[in-house]
Amino acid sequence: DSGVTQTPKHLITATGQRVTLRCSPRSGDLSVYWYQQSLDQGLQFLIQYYNGEERAKGNILERFSAQQFPDLHSELNLSSLELGDSALYFCASSALAGGDGELFFGEGSRLTVL
Amino acid sequence: AQSVTQPDIHITVSEGASLELRCNYSYGATPYLFWYVQSPGQGLQLLLKYFSGDTLVQGIKGFEAEFKRSQSSFNLRKPSVHWSDAAEYFCAVGTGGFKTIFGAGTRLFVKA
Numbered sequence: 196d197s198g199v200t201q202t203p204k205h206l207i208t209a210t211g212q213r214v215t216l217r218c219s220p221r222s223g224d225l226s227v228y229w230y231q232q233s234l235d236q237g238l239q240f241l242i243q244y245y246n247g248e249e250r251a252k253g254n255i256l257e258r259f260s261a262q263q264f265p266d267l268h269s270e271l272n273l274s275s276l277e278l279g280d281s282a283l284y285f286c287a288s289s290a291l292a293g294g295d296g297e298l299f300f301g302e303g304s305r306l307t308v309l
Numbered sequence: 310a311q312s313v314t315q316p317d318i319h320i321t322v323s324e325g326a327s328l329e330l331r332c333n334y335s336y337g338a339t340p341y342l343f344w345y346v347q348s349p350g351q352g353l354q355l356l357l358k359y360f361s362g363d364t365l366v367q368g369i370k371g372f373e374a375e376f377k378r379s380q381s382s383f384n385l386r387k388p389s390v391h392w393s394d395a396a397e398y399f400c401a402v403g404t405g406g407f408k409t410i411f412g413a414g415t416r417l418f419v420k421a
Contacts, residue, residue, distance in 0.1 A: 197352060197354070199352070228408075228409070230411075237411065237412075237413040237414060238353075238399065238411040238413075238414070240408050240409070240410065240411075243408060251408045253408060285352060285353070287352075287353075293403070295341040295360065295403050296403070297343070297355050297358060298343075298345075298353070298355070298409060299355075300345075300352030300353040300354070301352050302350070302351060302352045303352055
């Protein structure tokens with residue numbers, strides 16, 4: 196158990212819809228990262244927050260947004276969903292702000308867009 | 310730009326045989342290097358990491374990796390593979406900025 200909690204574990208929705216994925220980081224970790232894992236793209240970095248502030252952006256689409264709340268949990272919002280958004284979305288947390296920290300991963304949220 | 314290359318999409322080894330998974334990175338400075346393992350239906354778990362110092366690092370589950378600056382490589386090794394090692398393995402580079410970049414992964418199959 197990594198200590199990172201992601202909900203929901205599975206989500207099935209239709210194209211054009213909007214979903215919210217939630218992540219609770221490990222106790223004490225201030226950094227939250229979001230990654231998308233798909234068969235054709237591998238593990239893609241989406242965005243990172245540190246103590247409530249956005250710190251780095253990766254290949255995140257404009258239809259996606261995220262935020263980190265004062266209690267440090269984070270949400271990833273995916274809107275106007277397309278079939279290609281079907282993927283496993285991972286949240287990871289770290290005690291450090293930089294890329295030198297070990298990442299602790301949740302078990303992921305599997306999104307299926309029909 | 311930083312990048313990580315894992316040349317082997319999948320590898321099959323016999324139980325008890327030795328294993329080496331390859332990883333090459335591209336980064337201008339000395340990177341922070343990691344190997345993670347992902348078992349089916351699970352998130353990624355850290356096996357080992359290299360920041361500085363001894364270029365041969367030991368990790369969990371009997372894995373080790375060697376940093377070779379001249380070859381920009383950080384290959385993962387295990388002397389004797391167990392069936393429970395079947396999983397996907399990811400090499401990653403932490404750039405000292407704010408993001409960790411992962412390779413495409415190598416899926417390890419273990420045959421009896």
